[in-house]
Amino acid sequence: MTEPLQDFHFKSNRYERPTCDWICGRASEGAACPLGPNRKGFCRHFNTCQPELIEDEFRCTRSKLNGGPCEEGAFPDGRCGQKDERCQPVRSIRSRRRLVTVWFSAMVFGFCIWLFASSVPSNLISPGELTFQHRGVSQDCSSCHTAAEGDNQHWVMSAFHSNIAIGDSKKCLVCHADLGTDALHAHGLSSEKLVSLTSVLQQLPKRKNGLNLFNLVTNEKLHDPNASWACASCHHEHKGIDYNLKTMSNDQCTSCHTNQFQYVGQGHPEFTDFPYERRTRIYFDHNTHWNHYFTDPRITDNQTISCNACHRLDAAKQTVLTMGYAKSCAKCHESQIKDENFPGVVFLQLPALDLELLKNHQIAIGEWPGLGNAKRISKLPSFMKMLLESDPDYLEAMKDLGEFDFRDIETLVESQPKSVAKLLWSIKKLFHDVSLNGQKELRKRLGNRLAIGFEKTKPSLVDIFVLAQKKWFPNLVKKYYKSTFDKTLQPEPNIVIDEKNTATAQPRNSGGWYRFDSDLSIRFRPHGHADRFLKNWFEQSVKIPNHSKSNSLMQLERIFENPSASGGLATQGPVASGRCLLCHTVDRIKNGSQHINWSAKPSRKNHWGLNKFSHAPHVTSGNFTCVSCHRWESASTQAIYREEFLNFDSRSRRWKFESNGTMPNTSGFAPLNKTKCATCHNGAATGDNCLKCHNYHHRSMGNMN
Amino acid sequence: MKTRWRRRIRNSTLFLAIVVLVVSLFTAMQTALWNTTVYSGWFLAGLVVLLASYNLYKKVPFLPLGSSSTWMQIHIYAGFLTAIVFPLHSGFRVPNGFFELVLAMFFLLVFTSGVVGLFLTRTLPPRLATRSEEAIYEKIPGLIHRLKTEVEEIVFGCISETETAAVPEFYMRRLKPFFEQPRYFWSHLFHSERAFKTLLTDIGEQNRFLNETEQEAMKNISQRVAVKNDLDYQYALQSTLKYWLFLHVPFTYGLSILIVFHVLLVYAFSGVAS
Numbered sequence: 001m002t003e004p005l006q007d008f009h010f011k012s013n014r015y016e017r018p019t020c021d022w023i024c025g026r027a028s029e030g031a032a033c034p035l036g037p038n039r040k041g042f043c044r045h046f047n048t049c050q051p052e053l054i055e056d057e058f059r060c061t062r063s064k065l066n067g068g069p070c071e072e073g074a075f076p077d078g079r080c081g082q083k084d085e086r087c088q089p090v091r092s093i094r095s096r097r098r099l100v101t102v103w104f105s106a107m108v109f110g111f112c113i114w115l116f117a118s119s120v121p122s123n124l125i126s127p128g129e130l131t132f133q134h135r136g137v138s139q140d141c142s143s144c145h146t147a148a149e150g151d152n153q154h155w156v157m158s159a160f161h162s163n164i165a166i167g168d169s170k171k172c173l174v175c176h177a178d179l180g181t182d183a184l185h186a187h188g189l190s191s192e193k194l195v196s197l198t199s200v201l202q203q204l205p206k207r208k209n210g211l212n213l214f215n216l217v218t219n220e221k222l223h224d225p226n227a228s229w230a231c232a233s234c235h236h237e238h239k240g241i242d243y244n245l246k247t248m249s250n251d252q253c254t255s256c257h258t259n260q261f262q263y264v265g266q267g268h269p270e271f272t273d274f275p276y277e278r279r280t281r282i283y284f285d286h287n288t289h290w291n292h293y294f295t296d297p298r299i300t301d302n303q304t305i306s307c308n309a310c311h312r313l314d315a316a317k318q319t320v321l322t323m324g325y326a327k328s329c330a331k332c333h334e335s336q337i338k339d340e341n342f343p344g345v346v347f348l349q350l351p352a353l354d355l356e357l358l359k360n361h362q363i364a365i366g367e368w369p370g371l372g373n374a375k376r377i378s379k380l381p382s383f384m385k386m387l388l389e390s391d392p393d394y395l396e397a398m399k400d401l402g403e404f405d406f407r408d409i410e411t412l413v414e415s416q417p418k419s420v421a422k423l424l425w426s427i428k429k430l431f432h433d434v435s436l437n438g439q440k441e442l443r444k445r446l447g448n449r450l451a452i453g454f455e456k457t458k459p460s461l462v463d464i465f466v467l468a469q470k471k472w473f474p475n476l477v478k479k480y481y482k483s484t485f486d487k488t489l490q491p492e493p494n495i496v497i498d499e500k501n502t503a504t505a506q507p508r509n510s511g512g513w514y515r516f517d518s519d520l521s522i523r524f525r526p527h528g529h530a531d532r533f534l535k536n537w538f539e540q541s542v543k544i545p546n547h548s549k550s551n552s553l554m555q556l557e558r559i560f561e562n563p564s565a566s567g568g569l570a571t572q573g574p575v576a577s578g579r580c581l582l583c584h585t586v587d588r589i590k591n592g593s594q595h596i597n598w599s600a601k602p603s604r605k606n607h608w609g610l611n612k613f614s615h616a617p618h619v620t621s622g623n624f625t626c627v628s629c630h631r632w633e634s635a636s637t638q639a640i641y642r643e644e645f646l647n648f649d650s651r652s653r654r655w656k657f658e659s660n661g662t663m664p665n666t667s668g669f670a671p672l673n674k675t676k677c678a679t680c681h682n683g684a685a686t687g688d689n690c691l692k693c694h695n696y697h698h699r700s701m702g703n704m705n
Numbered sequence: 706m707k708t709r710w711r712r713r714i715r716n717s718t719l720f721l722a723i724v725v726l727v728v729s730l731f732t733a734m735q736t737a738l739w740n741t742t743v744y745s746g747w748f749l750a751g752l753v754v755l756l757a758s759y760n761l762y763k764k765v766p767f768l769p770l771g772s773s774s775t776w777m778q779i780h781i782y783a784g785f786l787t788a789i790v791f792p793l794h795s796g797f798r799v800p801n802g803f804f805e806l807v808l809a810m811f812f813l814l815v816f817t818s819g820v821v822g823l824f825l826t827r828t829l830p831p832r833l834a835t836r837s838e839e840a841i842y843e844k845i846p847g848l849i850h851r852l853k854t855e856v857e858e859i860v861f862g863c864i865s866e867t868e869t870a871a872v873p874e875f876y877m878r879r880l881k882p883f884f885e886q887p888r889y890f891w892s893h894l895f896h897s898e899r900a901f902k903t904l905l906t907d908i909g910e911q912n913r914f915l916n917e918t919e920q921e922a923m924k925n926i927s928q929r930v931a932v933k934n935d936l937d938y939q940y941a942l943q944s945t946l947k948y949w950l951f952l953h954v955p956f957t958y959g960l961s962i963l964i965v966f967h968v969l970l971v972y973a974f975s976g977v978a979s
Contacts, residue, residue: 005838005848005932016843023843030847093947097954104955105962112966115804125970127802147973159972168974222738232975233738240801251736 021095025087035065037089045087048080117152128238131245137175144171144237165230172231180699184228186256187610188698194225204259204269222256234696246691253690263688265678272664274611274672279644279665281597282322282583287632287668299332307626317616322600325529329583336578337529343516344523345534347383350427350472351406352520358409361417365424369472369520377519378405380427382541387430387445394426432476434465457513457524457533464513464522472520535598538580542594575646575655585645587661594659610694633670712778720782724789731793745794746971750964752787756780756819757957784819787812808967811960818953825949829942832896837935842943845887845936852929852936853884859929863922872919872926875911879904880926884933893941901934 007013014034017023022041024032033045046066051058051074058074060081072081091099115124122141130137141148146167147158158164166184173183182190189197221227235245254260261267294305310328311320322328353368380388388394398404400419412420433441439455439462446454454461469476511527526534574581587595618624641648644665647656677693680686727748735741759780762770770776791812800806833839840848856876863872882888889900908927912920 005851005936006840006844016841018843027843028846029850030844032847097951100951101955101958105958108959108962112962116966116970124803127800127805127970129801141974145974155973156969158974159969164973165975229738233740236796238802239796239798249736252738255737 018092019094020092022089023092025089027090033087037087041089041091043086043089045085047085048082049074051075051078051080053078122148126238129241130237131239131243132241133245134237135241144168146171165232166228169228169231178699179697183697183699184230185225186222186227186229187696191225198223198225201257201259206258246696248689248691248696250688250690253694263678264674264681268674268678271672271674273666275613276664276666276669276671277609277611278662279585279642280600280667281585281587281661282600283585283642283645284583285642285668290632290668293332311626313615313619316614317620318614319601320615330529333578334529336576337526338511339578342525342576342578344514344525345537346381346521346523347513348387348468348522349377349381349384350520351377351380351424353406353409353424358420361409361412361420363417363421363424365421366428367473367475368424378407381521383537384427384430387442388426390445390447391426391429393422393429397423397426428473428476431465431469431473434462435469435477438462438466453533453536459512461513461522464515468515468522471515471517530598534580538596542586542596574657575641581657585661586657586659588659589661597661610698612693612695629672629676631670633666633668716778716782720785723786727786727790728793742794742796742975743971745790746968749787749790749794750968752783752790753957753961753964755783756787757961760954760957781823784816784823788816791816804963804967804970808960808963811956811963815953815956815960818949818956822949822953825945829946833939833942836938837932840936840939842940842947845940845943849884849887849933849936852933856880856884856926856929859922859925863919867916867918869916869919871911871914872922875908875923876926879907880930883930887937887940889934889937890941890944893938894945904930904934 014032017036020036021039022037024036024045025043026032033043035044038044047062047070049060049062049066049070052061053059058076058078060069060073062069062082070082074081123139126141137143146164147155169184173179176183179188182188185191186194221229234248236243237245259269290305293299310323312323313319314321325333350369353365355365355368355370358365397419400415401423404416404420404423409420430445433445437444439460442454442462442465511525511531513522513524515521516523524534576582585597587597589595618629619626641655642665643658644663645658647658648654649656681688681692731741731745734744759776762776763773791809795805795809800809860873860876864870883904892898892900905927908923908930912923915923
């Protein structure tokens with residue numbers, strides 16, 4: 001058994017066809033026929049034949065390829081004498097592999113069709129679980145995907161639409177509406193803002209972190225201020241319940257911010273005005289309070305005052321809040337608000353007129369209180385104007401007189417005397433009508449501005465109207481119509497006045513309305529801090545029509561214009577201690593209107609910015625106290641009245657309130673610098689990720705729809 | 706051998722360079738807020754098409770598309786590259802969606818079967834050359850049949866000469882199953898001689914009960930048993946070389962189909978076309 005098994009001689013070696021689909025069934029016996037099966041898998045070896053009748057004898061016709069004519073020959077009846085010995089061809093390996101591949105592919109295709117086209121639960125094609133933040137969202141795909149809003153054909157076609165990502169992002173903004181209208185722009189800033197910020201930054205010297213790969217890969221879209229970014233550009237959902245949707249690397253930040261740096265201590269821009277980007281909403285001079293008042297034992301009751309006396313951390317221990325007026329300020333300032341010497345806010349005031357002069361101008365106004373010692377006013381108080389505005393005579397008169405000053409009554413020209421008469425009669429009519437109709441008349445005249453809530457004030461404004469009318473125009477109700485319009489005499493007012501407890505001619509310590517005969521005014525004194533009526537009136541004053549928006553603050557100033565006994569010359573009137581506007585600033589906001597800051601804390605709705613700082617990890621570690629970072633500013637820059645809040649106009653010798661709330665203000669502290677931060681935030685344990693101190697989104701994601 | 710190692714070093718170096726480039730580019734693009742999932746996805750899909758096209762290339766050998774050896778090298782290294790790109794694409798995490806998981810499993814199966822196939826094609830051919838005569842795979846069943854016929858002739862000859870039943874009985878009991886079909890597949894694949902040695906021991910023990918004629922016959926049979934065992938070895942190894950593709954190829958096509966649906970799904974629901 002030493003000879004080789006296989007004979008490779010070309011004559012005896014049979015040609016193998018491994019690439020054919022079928023091989024001879026007898027190949028396993030080593031007796032494959034040379035012809036092999038056909039392409040369809042049928043044996044082509046024929047040992048039988050179709051005998052042919054030659055000279056009355058059937059003869060075998062088998063071909064030489066199949067062995068030639070057989071010895072047995074054909075049967076006499078013409079049938080072949082051989083038994084059919086055709087084999088059963090088998091598939092080659094290659095053919096079997098192809099068959100398996102085709103069937104398997106068909107199965108996979110069918111599986112996909114079943115998965116995508118049938119009513120199979122969508123969670124089978126969902127790429128994964130949602131994060132825990134979004135688990136509450138409906139599990140219906142169409143909640144977040146526009147592609148899922150239609151049938152199967154719709155989502156297939158959606159694959160070829162170019163605005164799917166932005167469409168889906170708009171669905172995100174249904175809930176995250178607080179990100180603003182420019183949410184899809186970089187940082188959620190408007191194109192204009194981006195352009196202006198970029199132009200500022202581009203003027204700074206360029207700084208690169210050496211050769212970084214991402215400096216070589218440019219994304220033009222990053223520098224297009226009009227480019228819209230889909231939420232999914234950064235927030236990748238369906239990556240599991242614990243996936244951090246807000247992951248962003250420092251490199252990603254610096255790929256767009258071309259002034260690059262490694263960490264806070266190396267290259268980070270110095271803090272210019274952080275965290276004092278804007279003035280505080282409540283004006284408070286830390287320096288004076290801390291160094292003067294809080295060192296006075298009469299004020300502190302010999303107790304040491306610390307920051308915690310007025311400040312506390314919020315529930316999240318993130319932001320430092322103020323304790324509020326009652327705990328922090330009331331002890332010293334409540335008496336100033338209720339100042340007995342404060343004559344109150346003027347709501348109505350009769351112009352003191354020289355009746356002789358009026359006669360010279362042939363202005364007949366009938367009964368009018370005498371001049372006396374009353375101070376001559378230039379204009380009517382706003383509240384009074386508001387009450388007069390429903391009177392057509394008043395409107396007509398004002399149209400003619402324009403910005404009329406009652407002190408210029410000597411110099412009236414042409415039609416002005418007539419208009420002045422109309423104006424004065426409309427004032428008398430106001431007193432007449434309120435005396436007759438009471439609350440109803442006031443309600444009619446104030447219209448929808450009733451929100452100021454005069455009805456709830458005590459004593460009643462109507463009562464004081466009636467008493468003022470009786471005092472200043474004692475015969476008005478009887479004579480008014482007769483002498484003026486010759487109409488039917490109206491009945492006597494049916495108003496019962498509690499004269500004992502109502503408005504008097506003297507200020508009341510408890511606050512409220514009273515009449516001031518010396519200057520013919522009706523005034524209101526606050527009942528205390530946060531007097532509801534006064535607060536509402538201020539809110540109303542910044543909205544008063546017929547006044548340019550820029551004058552709203554002036555309007556507020558006028559409310560307190562009358563000198564107060566408290567404070568000296570420089571601090572009288574609206575800037576006196578205890579007056580609202582000294583502490584509560586007024587900001588000019590976006591559309592030119594103004595907003596009174598009643599609270600020290602910004603409303604959540606308006607809380608936005610690219611910087612953030614959490615006090616908790618700093619103050620709870622025990623390594624820092626408030627003064628570790630917040631140090632007093634140098635004495636040379638200290639001033640009680642800061643220009644960010646008040647400016648002294650030397651011409652008018654009056655303090656003017658600043659309405660620009662965006663001016664940086666340190667509240668008496670030295671500006672912070674990054675050195676302190678860099679001590680810990682240097683890439684070590686405390687981390688130096690940009691997002692530790694910065695928000696990507698300009699607007700916070702606090703409120704969800 | 707020297708040429709092969711030179712090629713291996715050259716290709717490996719090139720492969721590593723491409724890997725570094727791909728990973729760096731991916732990281733840089735991700736940093737610059739490019740939609741890297743799309744680019745890595747298309748790159749991965751392109752690699753799968755390139756890998757699958759090797760099979761198509763074999764179907765058109767008449768086209769001047771380079772040598773099969775070159776294609777094989779490209780196939781191997783492109784296959785390894787997918788193992789780098791796939792985790793980049795999936796974010797180095799196991800997908801937790803059903804469809805995505807099926808897709809990942811298909812990829813894993815194709816990749817694993819490919820690696821196994823590479824291992825087999827690198828280790829089995831040298832082993833084939835070390836054992837006796839290398840038989841053409843398609844001819845092995847015929848050769849086994851021939852050996853069986855020869856052995857049966859020896860057995861019949863022994864009966865007619867000795868008129869004893871020892872050899873026929875032993876043949877029927879122990880050798881007929883051995884000669885009827887290829888045997889000891891797993892033993893041969895894992896290079897184990899145990900089963901064959903056991904059979905030889907059985908034959909040796911049988912000799913004690915045989916006369917001289919029968920022993921001579923048994924000696925001839927033993928020679929054919931050894932030849933049959935070598936053929937079995939060839940058959941086992943060559944079968945493995947052919948049948949691993951029964952896993953690799955169908956799953957490759959299945960993966961391609963899943964990729965098409967995956968792309969459709971991603972474009973519709975992620976809006977990457979934006």
